Amino acid sequence: MNATTTNQTNQPPLVQGLPILGNTLNMINAPIDFIVEQYHKLGPVFKINTVNQQIIFIAGHEANQFLSRAANDYLITKEIWGGFGKSIGAEKFLVALDGEEHFKMRKIMMRGFSPRMLTNRIPAVAELTRKMVLKKLKNKGEIKVTSFIQRLVCEQLGILLANKAPGKYYKPLAFYVRTLLNVNIVRMWPRVALYRPKFLIAQERANKFGEKIIYEHLTAPKPEAPDLIDDLLQAVYEEGLELTRPELLLAVIGPFLAGMDTVTNTLATMIYALAKHRDVLKRLQKEVDDLFANGLPEVKDLNNMPIMHATLMETLRRYPVAPMVPRTVGEPFEFAGYRFEKGQTVYMAQGVTHFLPELFPNPYEFDIDRHLPPRNEYRQKGALSPYGLGAHKCLGFQLGELQMMLTMATLIHMVDFKLTPANYELKMQTIPTLGPEAGFKVQLVPRNIHKRFTAK
Numbered sequence: 113m114n115a116t117t118t119n120q121t122n123q124p125p126l127v128q129g130l131p132i133l134g135n136t137l138n139m140i141n142a143p144i145d146f147i148v149e150q151y152h153k154l155g156p157v158f159k160i161n162t163v164n165q166q167i168i169f170i171a172g173h174e175a176n177q178f179l180s181r182a183a184n185d186y187l188i189t190k191e192i193w194g195g196f197g198k199s200i201g202a203e204k205f206l207v208a209l210d211g212e213e214h215f216k217m218r219k220i221m222m223r224g225f226s227p228r229m230l231t232n233r234i235p236a237v238a239e240l241t242r243k244m245v246l247k248k249l250k251n252k253g254e255i256k257v258t259s260f261i262q263r264l265v266c267e268q269l270g271i272l273l274a275n276k277a278p279g280k281y282y283k284p285l286a287f288y289v290r291t292l293l294n295v296n297i298v299r300m301w302p303r304v305a306l307y308r309p310k311f312l313i314a315q316e317r318a319n320k321f322g323e324k325i326i327y328e329h330l331t332a333p334k335p336e337a338p339d340l341i342d343d344l345l346q347a348v349y350e351e352g353l354e355l356t357r358p359e360l361l362l363a364v365i366g367p368f369l370a371g372m373d374t375v376t377n378t379l380a381t382m383i384y385a386l387a388k389h390r391d392v393l394k395r396l397q398k399e400v401d402d403l404f405a406n407g408l409p410e411v412k413d414l415n416n417m418p419i420m421h422a423t424l425m426e427t428l429r430r431y432p433v434a435p436m437v438p439r440t441v442g443e444p445f446e447f448a449g450y451r452f453e454k455g456q457t458v459y460m461a462q463g464v465t466h467f468l469p470e471l472f473p474n475p476y477e478f479d480i481d482r483h484l485p486p487r488n489e490y491r492q493k494g495a496l497s498p499y500g501l502g503a504h505k506c507l508g509f510q511l512g513e514l515q516m517m518l519t520m521a522t523l524i525h526m527v528d529f530k531l532t533p534a535n536y537e538l539k540m541q542t543i544p545t546l547g548p549e550a551g552f553k554v555q556l557v558p559r560n561i562h563k564r565f566t567a568k
């Protein structure tokens with residue numbers, strides 16, 4: 113931004129809020145709707161008060177393009193995520209690092225988060241999905257969508273990234289991760305939550321799971337199929353990467369932290385959208401049934417499903433689970449006529465563009481055709497950013513997309529989804545990741561449940 117256009121005394125406009133609470137409730141109830149509304153009223157930079165902090169937002173198409181170029185020069189994650197790490201005695205971990213140190217750590221973890229991790233694990237991931245669906249069908253087939261999907265996703269992530277599904281460790285692991293995020297990042301739970309017995313027990317169980325993963329990789333390595341944990345252990349034990357025990361444990365359970373709620377909430381909103389838009393579901397059923405007619409899909413088949421891809425893009429656009437991410441100003445900078453000072457808390461609200469009609473006409477409509485030729489709206493630069501911007505952009509997004517497409521394909525082939533009640537309207541909740549409320553339910557109705565999945 114040109115410094116001459118900047119009025120140095122110009123403060124970002126403050127959004128009106130309640131005494132003491134400020135805009136806390138808006139941020140809990142419908143954060144993205146609230147932020148989009150402020151963007152339309154106040155422009156690309158504005159600030160809000162919550163109970164415990166003042167936040168400056170940067171949003172809009174120009175902001176997304178500016179931030180994807182320059183965020184790393186001015187904005188840091190250390191202050192925000194460092195507090196997260198400190199609360200469990202771990203200072204060094206991927207999201208909390210900046211600059212060169214972050215670059216090095218990301219390089220170590222790159223292969224372990226790459227799509228090739230799915231190549232040999234498709235049968236295991238699909239079989240897990242099949243078994244969980246059959247178990248639910250035995251019990252009348254009604255599911256609470258987010259808890260069902262979270263369990264499934266957590267087991268899948270274990271298989272994909274650590275060669276070990278969490279099984280009995282799932283519940284403590286999920287509670288541990290959720291509490292850490294709610295206290296340290298979303299800041300909606302009090303710090304005392306970190307001292308309660310339920311949290312301490314969950315922490316101990318999650319760490320035990322992490323220890324088991326490390327032990328199994330050290331004692332029975334599989335050099336023919338190395339995974340994220342092998343790469344981490346090699347960096348620590350052979351290449352001199354210095355990590356304390358809590359830091360290593362956090363790196364090992366990191367994939368669950370990053371992928372569990374994001375993938376779960378995206379899949380859960382996709383199920384809602386499909387149950388509502390039966391025409392889209394029909395198109396997907398055709399694409400998926402054709403795919404499964406020849407046995408289990410391979411990675412190349414998953415990458416060649418235009419209707420599934422468009423449905424996923426539209427779900428990520430219409431229901432972004434991480435539409436804004438927090439940062440601290442590390443170096444002063446100027447944008448849109450405002451000066452940002454060192455130490456200020458800034459949210460990059462990269463999901464606001466998803467709701468701008470100049471980029472996505474009728475933005476509140478769920479319309480998968482906008483992502484198919486000739487429209488291809490998802491390809492506009494700086495318009496669709498579900499995975500963040502800049503150096504910390506999601507490292508697992510390609511693997512995550514394949515995981516989501518495989519899981520949805522398997523589910524859609526096996527069952528139909530019926531909302532319960534039939535006229536249900538989705539309610540979202542925030543804590544910690546934006547997604548459907550816990551009470552969102554569907555009835556699974558059998559379609560193709562008789563056949564076992566076999567690899568081609």
Ligand code: HEM
Pocket residue numbers: 206207208218225269273367368370371374375378433434437438498499500501503504505506507508509511512
């Ligand atoms: C719908 C699926 C997903 C969404 C929407 C999503 C979104 C995001 C976002 C917005 C960030 C940036 C955070 C920031 O800038 O502060 C991020 C970072 C990250 N994500 Fe994802 N994510 C998804 C799935 C996954 C999966 C499946 C994995 C791996 C198993 C993963 C691994 C990571 C990692 C490791 C980072 C940190 C990157 C870094 O700090 O350099 N994500 N994700």
